[in-house]
Amino acid sequence: MTATQNDSSNNRLTRGLERLAEIDPHAQQNVINAMAEIAPDFATYLFEFPFGDIYDRPGLSLRDREVVTIAALAALGNAVPQLKVHIGAGLNVGLSRDEIVEILMQMAGYAGFPAALNGLNAAKEVFAEVSADSD
Amino acid sequence: MTATQNDSSNNRLTRGLERLAEIDPHAQQNVINAMAEIAPDFATYLFEFPFGDIYDRPGLSLRDREVVTIAALAALGNAVPQLKVHIGAGLNVGLSRDEIVEILMQMAGYAGFPAALNGLNAAKEVFAEVSADSD
Amino acid sequence: MTATQNDSSNNRLTRGLERLAEIDPHAQQNVINAMAEIAPDFATYLFEFPFGDIYDRPGLSLRDREVVTIAALAALGNAVPQLKVHIGAGLNVGLSRDEIVEILMQMAGYAGFPAALNGLNAAKEVFAEVSADSD
Amino acid sequence: MTATQNDSSNNRLTRGLERLAEIDPHAQQNVINAMAEIAPDFATYLFEFPFGDIYDRPGLSLRDREVVTIAALAALGNAVPQLKVHIGAGLNVGLSRDEIVEILMQMAGYAGFPAALNGLNAAKEVFAEVSADSD
Amino acid sequence: MTATQNDSSNNRLTRGLERLAEIDPHAQQNVINAMAEIAPDFATYLFEFPFGDIYDRPGLSLRDREVVTIAALAALGNAVPQLKVHIGAGLNVGLSRDEIVEILMQMAGYAGFPAALNGLNAAKEVFAEVSADSD
Amino acid sequence: MTATQNDSSNNRLTRGLERLAEIDPHAQQNVINAMAEIAPDFATYLFEFPFGDIYDRPGLSLRDREVVTIAALAALGNAVPQLKVHIGAGLNVGLSRDEIVEILMQMAGYAGFPAALNGLNAAKEVFAEVSADSD
Numbered sequence: 001m002t003a004t005q006n007d008s009s010n011n012r013l014t015r016g017l018e019r020l021a022e023i024d025p026h027a028q029q030n031v032i033n034a035m036a037e038i039a040p041d042f043a044t045y046l047f048e049f050p051f052g053d054i055y056d057r058p059g060l061s062l063r064d065r066e067v068v069t070i071a072a073l074a075a076l077g078n079a080v081p082q083l084k085v086h087i088g089a090g091l092n093v094g095l096s097r098d099e100i101v102e103i104l105m106q107m108a109g110y111a112g113f114p115a116a117l118n119g120l121n122a123a124k125e126v127f128a129e130v131s132a133d134s135d
Numbered sequence: 136m137t138a139t140q141n142d143s144s145n146n147r148l149t150r151g152l153e154r155l156a157e158i159d160p161h162a163q164q165n166v167i168n169a170m171a172e173i174a175p176d177f178a179t180y181l182f183e184f185p186f187g188d189i190y191d192r193p194g195l196s197l198r199d200r201e202v203v204t205i206a207a208l209a210a211l212g213n214a215v216p217q218l219k220v221h222i223g224a225g226l227n228v229g230l231s232r233d234e235i236v237e238i239l240m241q242m243a244g245y246a247g248f249p250a251a252l253n254g255l256n257a258a259k260e261v262f263a264e265v266s267a268d269s270d
Numbered sequence: 271m272t273a274t275q276n277d278s279s280n281n282r283l284t285r286g287l288e289r290l291a292e293i294d295p296h297a298q299q300n301v302i303n304a305m306a307e308i309a310p311d312f313a314t315y316l317f318e319f320p321f322g323d324i325y326d327r328p329g330l331s332l333r334d335r336e337v338v339t340i341a342a343l344a345a346l347g348n349a350v351p352q353l354k355v356h357i358g359a360g361l362n363v364g365l366s367r368d369e370i371v372e373i374l375m376q377m378a379g380y381a382g383f384p385a386a387l388n389g390l391n392a393a394k395e396v397f398a399e400v401s402a403d404s405d
Numbered sequence: 406m407t408a409t410q411n412d413s414s415n416n417r418l419t420r421g422l423e424r425l426a427e428i429d430p431h432a433q434q435n436v437i438n439a440m441a442e443i444a445p446d447f448a449t450y451l452f453e454f455p456f457g458d459i460y461d462r463p464g465l466s467l468r469d470r471e472v473v474t475i476a477a478l479a480a481l482g483n484a485v486p487q488l489k490v491h492i493g494a495g496l497n498v499g500l501s502r503d504e505i506v507e508i509l510m511q512m513a514g515y516a517g518f519p520a521a522l523n524g525l526n527a528a529k530e531v532f533a534e535v536s537a538d539s540d
Numbered sequence: 541m542t543a544t545q546n547d548s549s550n551n552r553l554t555r556g557l558e559r560l561a562e563i564d565p566h567a568q569q570n571v572i573n574a575m576a577e578i579a580p581d582f583a584t585y586l587f588e589f590p591f592g593d594i595y596d597r598p599g600l601s602l603r604d605r606e607v608v609t610i611a612a613l614a615a616l617g618n619a620v621p622q623l624k625v626h627i628g629a630g631l632n633v634g635l636s637r638d639e640i641v642e643i644l645m646q647m648a649g650y651a652g653f654p655a656a657l658n659g660l661n662a663a664k665e666v667f668a669e670v671s672a673d674s675d
Numbered sequence: 676m677t678a679t680q681n682d683s684s685n686n687r688l689t690r691g692l693e694r695l696a697e698i699d700p701h702a703q704q705n706v707i708n709a710m711a712e713i714a715p716d717f718a719t720y721l722f723e724f725p726f727g728d729i730y731d732r733p734g735l736s737l738r739d740r741e742v743v744t745i746a747a748l749a750a751l752g753n754a755v756p757q758l759k760v761h762i763g764a765g766l767n768v769g770l771s772r773d774e775i776v777e778i779l780m781q782m783a784g785y786a787g788f789p790a791a792l793n794g795l796n797a798a799k800e801v802f803a804e805v806s807a808d809s810d
Contacts, residue, residue, distance in 0.1 A: 384619030
C-alpha cells in the first residue's frame with residue numbers, strides 16, 4: 001500500500017466532515033444522533049461518500065453543489081427534511097435567499113407547480129428559523 | 136392598461152425566444168417542428184413560461200439556471216431528450232464539460248447511481264455530437 | 271402591437287383568476303398569502319400559466335381538467351396539499367364524491383395500491399371538511 | 406357459496422376481457438403474446454384486476470377512465486409503451502385527438518414541460534399510426 | 541363452471557386475508573376501518589389482488605416478498621405509512637431488524653441517501669413501537 | 676493511522692470488485708469502458724460505495740441484495756439498463772428465473788402494472804440473452 005492510498009483513505013472521512021461542517025455546522029451531530037440507534041454505520045457512509053468523495057471534489061464550488069442538491073431534491077419531491085437541510089446549507093455557503101427562491105420557482109417548468117410550491121414552502125420555514133436564530 | 140403591462144405582455148414571447156437562443160440556437164426551430172402537427176400552441180407556452188417568465192428573471196445567471204435544470208432532469212430520470220438539450224445548453228452558456236460531469240456524478244448521492252450513470256451516458260453522447268460538429 | 275395581443279395579454283391573469291375562482295373560491299387568496307413573504311411573483315405565474323393559459327382553453331371542460339389533475343397528482347404521490355385542493359375543486363366543478371373515489375381507486379393499477387390508498391385518505395379528509403363546512 | 410359469488414368470480418376475467426376489447430381490440434392478444442414466455446399468469450391478472458375489477462365499475466365511463474390513465478401515465482413518465490396503448494384506447498372510447506392533446510399539455514403545470522413534451526410526442530406517434538391504418 | 545374455478549374464486553379473498561394475517565394481524569381491520577367511509581370495495585381489492593393473488597403465490601416466501609415490498613416502497617419514497625406497515629410485517633415473517641436496516645441502507649446507492657435516511661427513520665419508529673408493545 | 680484503517684481503506688475497492696465479479700463477471704470492464712471517456716473516477720466510486728461498502732456487508736446475502744436492487748429499480752422504472760444488469764446478476768447469485776418473475780409481478784401492486792410489465796419485458800430480454808450465451 002502506498003502512502004497516497006493510505007492518505008486518501010484516512011482523509012475521506014475527515015474531508016467529508018470538513019465539507020459537511022462548512023455547509024452546516026450542526027449536521028454531523030444531527031446525523032449521528034438520528035442514526036445512533038438504528039444504523040450508526042450509515043452516518044459514516046453519509047459523511048464519506050456524498051461529502052468526502054463528491055462534495056470534496058475540486059470541479060464545482062460548494063455553492064454550486066448546493067444549487068445542484070436543492071434542485072434535485074425539490075424535483076424529486078420526496079425528501080422534504082433533506083431539502084430543508086440543504087436550503088439552510090445553501091445560505092451558509094453563499095446562496096442568497098433570492099437565489100434559492102429562483103431555483104425553486106424554476107422547478108415549476110421541470111417538475112410542475114406543486115413541486116415548486118412545496119419547495120418554496122420548505123424555504124419559507126427554513127428562512128423563518130434562520131431569522132429567529134439570528135434574533 | 137398601462138404601457139408597462141402592454142410592454143411586458145409583448146415581451147414575454149420575445150424575451151423567451153431570446154433566452155432560448157442564448158442557451159441553444161436551434162431549439163426554437165426544433166420545438167416548433169416537433170409540435171407543429173400535434174400542439175403548436177404548446178411551443179408558444181414553452182417559449183413564454185419557462186423561458187420568457189423564468190429564465191429571463193434577473194436573480195440567477197443562465198449558467199446557474201442550466202445547473203438547476205440539468206440537476207432536476209437527471210434526478211427525475213424520465214426526460215432524457217430534454218436532459219440532452221440542457222447539457223448542450225449548459226456548454227453554450229459557460230459550463231465546462233468537467234462541471235457538467237460533476238453535476239451528474241453528484242446525483243449518485245441524491246437520486247442513486249443509476250440516475251447518475253444514465254445522466255453521464257447522456258452527457259457522453261452530447262459531448263461527442265458537439266465535438267463532431269466542431270470538426 | 272395589435273389590440274388582440276394587448277387584450278390577450280391583459281386577460282391572461284384575469285382569466286386565470288376567473289378559472290381559479292370557479293374551481294375554488296378561496297384559492298386565490300390562499301396562494302397569495304402563502305407566497306406573500308417568499309415569492310409573490312410565483313402566485314402570479316400560478317394564476318397565469320396553469321389557469322390563465324391551460325385551464326382557460328376551450329378543448330376540455332373544467333370538470334375534465336380536474337379529473338386530469340387529480341389523477342396526475344395522485345399518481346405522482348408527492349403533492350398531497352395540492353391533491354387535496356384539487357379534490358375540493360373537483361367537487362366544485364361537478365365531480366361527485368363517487369367519481370373522485372373511482373379516479374383514486376383506478377390509481378391502484380397504474381401507480382400502485384399505496385398511491386391509491388394515500389389518495390383515498392386525502393379525499394376522506396377533504397370530504398369531511400366539506401361536510402363540516404356545510405353544516 | 407352463493408350463485409352471486411360464483412357469478413362474479415367467473416365474470417371477472419370475462420368482464421375484464423370485454424372492457425379491454427372495448428378500449429383496444431388487439432390488446433388481449435398483444436398482452437398474451439408479450440407475457441407468454443415469461444409470465445402467462447400476469448396477463449390474467451392484468452385482465453382481471455385493472456379491467457375486470459376497476460374499468461368494469463359503473464361509477465365512471467370508459468372515456469373518463471382513459472382520461473385518468475393517460476394523465477397518470479404521462480405524469481409518471483416511465484411507461485411510454487403503456488401510455489401509447491392508452492392514447493389509442495382513448496381514441497377508441499370517444500376522446501378526440503384535441504382532447505388528448507389538452508390532457509397532455511395540462512401535464513406541463515403538474516409534472517413539468519418535459520413530461521408534457523414526451524406525452525405529446527407519444528401522441529404524435531399514435532395519431533400517425535392510426536391515420537396510416539385507416540388509409 | 542368447474543369446481544376449480546369456483547374454488548379459486550372463493551379462495552381469493554380468503555387466501556388474501558390469511559396471507560395478510562400472517563404478515564400483520566391488525567392490518568385487515570385497519571384497512572377496513574380506513575376505507576369504511578370512503579371506499580369499502582377498495583379494502584376488498586387490496587385483500588384480493590396484492591395478497592390473494594400475488595402474496596399467495598408459491599414462488600417466493602413471505603419473508604422474501606416483504607424484502608421486495610420494503611425495497612420498492614423505500615425507493616419510491618412516497619408511501620411512508622405503507623412502508624411502516626411492511627417494515628412491521630417484515631419483522632413478523634422472519635426478517636431481523638438488522639436485515640431490514642441492511643435493505644434500507646442499500647437504497648442509498650439505488651434511490652439516493654435521502655430515500656435511505658427516510659426509510660431508516662421509518663424503521664426507527666416501527667422498531668420503537670414494537671419494543672413498546674412487547675414491554 | 677491504525678492497521679485496521681489502512682486495511683479497510685485498501686480493501687474497499689478490492690472488496691467492491693470482488694462482490695461485483697460475483698454478481699456479474701463482465702460488469703467491472705463494462706463500467707470502466709462506459710465511464711472511461713466521461714468520468715473514470717465515477718467507475719471507482721461505483722465499485723467502492725455500492726459494492727465495496729454496501730454489498731460487502733455481512734448482514735444480507737448477495738442473493739437477497741439482488742432481490743432488493745431488482746425490486747427498487749423496477750419500482751423506480753427509470754433505469755432499465757441497470758435493471759437488466761441486476762436481473763442477470765440475480766441469476767448469477769442464485770435467484771431462479773421464476774423468483775425474478777415473482778419479484779417483478781409483485782411490483783404491480785406497489786408501483787403499478789406498467790412498472791411490472793416493463794420489468795417483465797426487461798427480464799424476458801435478459802433471459803433470452805443468457806439462453807443464447809449458453810447454447
